[in-house]
């Protein structure tokens with residue numbers, strides 16, 4: 001699953017993105033087991049003594065703190081949602097191969113990922129209601145958020161390989177800080193169409209009830225496949241491309 005070592009090619013990066021679709025689709029299906037549970041996201045409920053903010057913030061911050069100590073964010077593929085005041089890793093450093101340009105390595109658009117997931121996406125695929133399972137729901141949210149964040153920030157690796165494959169095409173636009181031209185250069189509409197078709201199909205396949213006897217019951221999806229296609233069309237692909245542009249604009253610093 002490598003961005004490290006000799007296997008740093010556009011093809012290998014695209015394979016990694018395809019593999020990540022599985023977790024994104026499955027994690028949404030898992031989240032759909034719970035209803036909305038909106039108390040979890042309510043900033044005015046004060047459910048946690050001594051913590052101001054919604055319960056989901058508390059759970060994500062505390063989880064990220066543990067994971068940071070265990071070295072999660074030393075990995076250039078991982079970006080925290082609450083980067084302020086995170087503790088450093090306390091375990092011996094693994095030597096991740098450093099393929100990214102230092103200026104781009106610190107790009108973090110998780111605020112946009114968080115906002116998209118909680119405010120736009122969630123209401124599209126979970127049922128209304130409250131079953132009290134806040135901690136489990138938040139754990140499920142965090143898996144979705146981390147999977148989406150990793151996919152979107154993979155744009156850094158995509159941009160790096162595209163730059164290395166055609167520096168003469170990219171350099172003038174980078175020097176001119178021309179984000180429109182950069183966006184055109186990095187866009188591959190044929191690939192985007194395939195990605196959207198494939199994730200819709202994955203949601204169809206992964207979300208079916210599996211019966212031993214193959215009676216063709218009417219399908220009732222756990223997550224509507226068209227919602228997953230829309231997720232990619234409206235948010236995942238545009239945000240990945242935004243990361244690509246942000247990365248490229250700093251590539252010659």
Ligand SMILES: C=C(O[C@@H]1C=C(C(=O)O)C=C[C@H]1O)C(=O)O
Nearest residue numbers: 158186187188191192195237240
């Ligand atoms: C990620 C890439 O760059 C762009 C973004 C894509 C995506 O987010 O799926 C697909 C094609 C490109 O327009 C790529 O070329 O693979």
